[in-house]
Amino acid sequence: xxxxxxxxxxxxxxxxxxxxxxxxxxxxxxxxxxxxxxxxxxxxxxxxxxxxxxxxxxxxxxxxxxxxxxxxxxxxxxxxxxxxxxxxxxxxxxxxxxxxxxxxxxxxxxxxxxxxxxxxxxxxxxxxxxxxxxxxxxxxxxxxxxxxxxxxxxxxxxxxxxxxxxxxxxxxxxxxxxxxxxxxxxxxxxxxxxxxxxxxxxxxxxxxxxxxxxxxxxxxxxxxxxxxxxxxxxxxx
Amino acid sequence: xxxxxxxxxxxxxxxxxxxxxxxxxxxxxxxxxxxxxxxxxxxxxxxxxxxxxxxxxxxxxxxxxxxxxxxxxxxxxxxxxxxxxxxxxxxxxxxxxxxxxxxxxxxxxxxxxxxxxxxxxxxxxxxxxxxxxxxxxxxxxxxxxxxxxxxxxxxxxxxxxxxxxxxxxxxxxxxxxxxxxxxxxxxxxxxxxxxxxxxxxxxxxxxxxxxxxxxxxxxxxxxxxxxxxxxxxxxxxxxxxxxxxxxxxxxxxxxxxxxxxxxxxxxxxxxxxxxxxxxxxxxxxxxxxxxxxxxxxxxxxxxxxxxxxxxxxxxxxxxxxxxxxxxxxxxxxxxxxxxxxxxxxxxxxxxxxxxxxxxxxxxxxxxxxxxxxxxxxxxxxxxxxxxxxxxxxxxxxxxxxxxxxxxxxxxxxxxxxxxxxxxxxxxxxxxxxxxxxxxxxxxxxxxxxxxxxxxxxxxxxxxxxxxxxxxxxxxxxxxxxxxxxxxxxxxxxxxxxxxxxxxxxxxxxxxxxxxxxxxxxxxxxxxx
Numbered sequence: 001x002x003x004x005x006x007x008x009x010x011x012x013x014x015x016x017x018x019x020x021x022x023x024x025x026x027x028x029x030x031x032x033x034x035x036x037x038x039x040x041x042x043x044x045x046x047x048x049x050x051x052x053x054x055x056x057x058x059x060x061x062x063x064x065x066x067x068x069x070x071x072x073x074x075x076x077x078x079x080x081x082x083x084x085x086x087x088x089x090x091x092x093x094x095x096x097x098x099x100x101x102x103x104x105x106x107x108x109x110x111x112x113x114x115x116x117x118x119x120x121x122x123x124x125x126x127x128x129x130x131x132x133x134x135x136x137x138x139x140x141x142x143x144x145x146x147x148x149x150x151x152x153x154x155x156x157x158x159x160x161x162x163x164x165x166x167x168x169x170x171x172x173x174x175x176x177x178x179x180x181x182x183x184x185x186x187x188x189x190x191x192x193x194x195x196x197x198x199x200x201x202x203x204x205x206x207x208x209x210x211x212x213x214x215x216x217x218x219x220x221x222x223x224x225x226x227x228x229x230x231x232x233x234x235x236x237x
Numbered sequence: 238x239x240x241x242x243x244x245x246x247x248x249x250x251x252x253x254x255x256x257x258x259x260x261x262x263x264x265x266x267x268x269x270x271x272x273x274x275x276x277x278x279x280x281x282x283x284x285x286x287x288x289x290x291x292x293x294x295x296x297x298x299x300x301x302x303x304x305x306x307x308x309x310x311x312x313x314x315x316x317x318x319x320x321x322x323x324x325x326x327x328x329x330x331x332x333x334x335x336x337x338x339x340x341x342x343x344x345x346x347x348x349x350x351x352x353x354x355x356x357x358x359x360x361x362x363x364x365x366x367x368x369x370x371x372x373x374x375x376x377x378x379x380x381x382x383x384x385x386x387x388x389x390x391x392x393x394x395x396x397x398x399x400x401x402x403x404x405x406x407x408x409x410x411x412x413x414x415x416x417x418x419x420x421x422x423x424x425x426x427x428x429x430x431x432x433x434x435x436x437x438x439x440x441x442x443x444x445x446x447x448x449x450x451x452x453x454x455x456x457x458x459x460x461x462x463x464x465x466x467x468x469x470x471x472x473x474x475x476x477x478x479x480x481x482x483x484x485x486x487x488x489x490x491x492x493x494x495x496x497x498x499x500x501x502x503x504x505x506x507x508x509x510x511x512x513x514x515x516x517x518x519x520x521x522x523x524x525x526x527x528x529x530x531x532x533x534x535x536x537x538x539x540x541x542x543x544x545x546x547x548x549x550x551x552x553x554x555x556x557x558x559x560x561x562x563x564x565x566x567x568x569x570x571x572x573x574x575x576x577x578x579x580x581x582x583x584x585x586x587x588x589x590x591x592x593x594x595x596x597x598x599x600x601x602x603x604x605x606x607x608x609x610x611x612x613x614x615x616x617x618x619x620x621x622x623x624x625x626x627x628x629x630x631x632x633x634x635x636x637x638x639x640x641x642x643x644x645x646x647x648x649x650x651x652x653x654x655x656x657x658x659x660x661x662x663x664x665x666x667x668x669x670x671x672x673x674x675x676x677x678x679x680x681x682x683x684x685x686x687x688x689x690x691x692x693x694x695x696x697x698x699x700x701x702x703x704x705x706x707x708x709x710x711x712x713x714x715x716x717x718x719x720x721x722x723x724x725x726x727x728x729x730x731x732x733x734x735x736x737x738x739x740x741x742x743x744x745x746x747x748x749x750x751x752x753x754x755x756x757x758x759x760x761x762x763x764x765x
Contacts, residue, residue: 053401076404077513083405085398093420098506102416103406106508114508154406 002029002067004158004190009062011042019058020210027158029188032181034201037210043194047160050192051083052076066157082156084164088147090135096146097131103154121149141172148180152187159184159191165200240594243586247638248602254616261472262479270469271476276452284455287368287448288437289488291375295433298376299383302526304414307391315527316388322381322530324743326700328720329736331443333533334374336540336729338362341548343536349549357548364450371448375440377529379433384526386429390422409513420503423496431607434488439481439609442702442717446724455481456611460703463615478612485609540733560730569738572715576698576742579637580691587645587690591653592675603643613639614703621708628710636704644697645690652686684757688750696743716742
């Protein structure tokens with residue numbers, strides 16, 4: 001099963017102060033779990049640990065499992081986790097098409113076949129004839145869509161999103177949110193979303209609230225739905 | 238007006254001087270004479286080899302080190318060592334390297350102890366005909382500069398996130414650097430690379446110490462010819478100086494051509510992910526590039542306090558401060574007052590240009606940094622000669638300003654332009670004139686970069702060799718001119734002392750800048 005499981009995750013500052021945990025949770029295929037909490041609660045640290053980025057200020061204990069394989073000991077490039085940042089981070093030396101070709105697995109062979117696969121992906125995203133465009137000439141919304149396509153075309157087994165909607169204006173934000181969630185659900189990718197904005201939480205998604213280290217509250221999961229008042233599930237007692 | 242004064246004072250007068258210096262080169266007979274000179278071909282070859290070789294090697298070394306240790310603790314460790322080695326003058330470093338690799342140097346002594354040699358080997362390890370020692374020494378020194386440039390570019394958060402992002406797409410560390418980062422970094426390193434190339438092409442002081450002598454590099458040959466009393470030889474010197482500028486132009490065009498071709502290789506990525514090796518410890522990765530610097534400093538220190546030290550002993554038989562007690566400190570004081578005077582003139586010019594000068598059109602002010610220094614120094618001499626200011630203190634200080642001013646501008650421009658304009662606006666709204674607002678608010682708030690720029694300006698002035706020699710007419714012996722002059726002689730202790738004094742001056746300037754900034758900000762958190 002393509003489930004992302006976090007087991008016994010504990011964050012400690014380098015001076016020994018405990019920051020978070022122990023945390024245990026699962027993200028099912030196609031599910032988006034939203035990680036919320038005030039600044040300094042450890043949201044980005046959890047994300048960075050999952051992707052395998054250096055954590056100079058913290059020591060992290062715990063296990064991350066994806067598709068029944070332990071991934072937290074693997075280098076980033078072997079984890080098969082895609083990431084979407086606040087900025088689109090399109091490589092400026094590549095064209096739009098080359099940005100996607102960079103992500104497209106080598107199994108799709110031959111220049112023509114690779115180009116066709118990318119053109120198809122661009123078509124479905126409403127970006128036909130954008131293959132040779134310079135990323136710098138795209139609008140914010142177009143760049144965001146290309147950035148998501150690049151993450152997805154690499155066929156990740158899980159997706160991490162670090163406030164990916166925060167730099168878009170409100171109309172674009174709604175459109176892009178829908179665009180992202182449709183694709184996640186379609187491809188059944190377990191996704192962890194970090195955000196400050198409650199509007200980013202998808203319908204029926206789970207929310208993990210992190211508290212500041214000095215707070216006595218334990219991290220908890222809240223499940224949301226269209227109409228109901230969210231009900232709370234405590235993860236760790 | 239004050240903003241333009243800097244340019245009028247430092248750069249404009251050089252233009253007629255350059256035309257004057259280079260005018261004999263517009264005569265075809267001069268070129269025939271130059272090309273037919275027996276030394277010309279070898280000089281061009283060794284110049285091209287050392288300039289292109291050292292620039293490429295410096296780029297490769299800096300790229301490998303960065304690729305290996307960024308980001309991480311090794312990178313932080315390297316960053317801590319960088320300021321020391323950036324302040325290490327080229328000449329002092331070259332002399333240290335000469336002490337290391339000479340036939341009776343530390344390297345040979347180490348081997349002699351291992352292999353039981355009784356006398357120094359018959360190596361041609363310095364002043365070798367192929368300029369290998371010059372090339373490698375220049376490459377190491379410029380590697381530190383390029384690592385510093387890379388550090389400023391990599392400080393941007395977007396770059397470190399791109400590494401994570403490309404890693405998450407399945408690419409190994411090495412592939413990420415080659416496919417995603419270098420193609421972005423290299424175009425932005427274009428001007429620093431041109432500066433390295435221009436310096437390597439026209440370097441005279443280091444070439445005199447480490448470069449070939451029969452014939453020397455083209456810059457040394459041009460310098461020798463330009464200072465010759467014979468008109469035709471001087472004309473040949475002009476043509477050789479112009480040849481250096483042409484070579485620089487040609488190499489820049491070639492570099493651009495190569496880059497244009499390389500860029501094409503990045504089209505249509507194949508998506509092939511190559512497995513990378515996982516290195517547990519990259520902490521020490523940044524150390525090797527600084528080892529020659531540490532060894533060079535260590536051997537200079539040892540020779541400066543060495544008593545008797547015969548081959549093949551690794552360490553002196555006795556240590557004494559005799560060389561320091563007998564040292565001539567006059568060149569140090571001369572360099573000190575020239576440096577202080579230069580910086581005190583350059584500072585108001587720099588601040589005035591940044592505050593009131595054009596923001597769009599200031600790129601050309603950096604021209605002295607990317608042009609060969611030899612023709613500029615010769616041009617300065619001709620200008621000074623025509624107004625009877627050659628061999629005067631004013632002349633020497635003015636000649637130093639040509640390099641000190643743009644370097645100070647370069648250091649200050651970033652912090653100055655990113656300064657929050659609302660502070661100045663607030664001060665002016667309180668009834669202060671713009672100058673008063675700058676004096677009381679803006680410049681005190683920018684005290685850290687201003688002091689850093691002053692330290693850099695001072696270091697640049699201390700390191701000037703050709704301008705001091707040309708404009709000073711040989712009457713102003715500084716630590717730099719003295720170190721080069723002494724390098725031809727045999728007294729290593731005296732040479733080591735002068736080299737250390739040459740190193741101590743910029744180091745003291747940088748340390749003073751740090752201490753003064755800390756003192757000024759002692760009760761002000763916002764300034765730290």
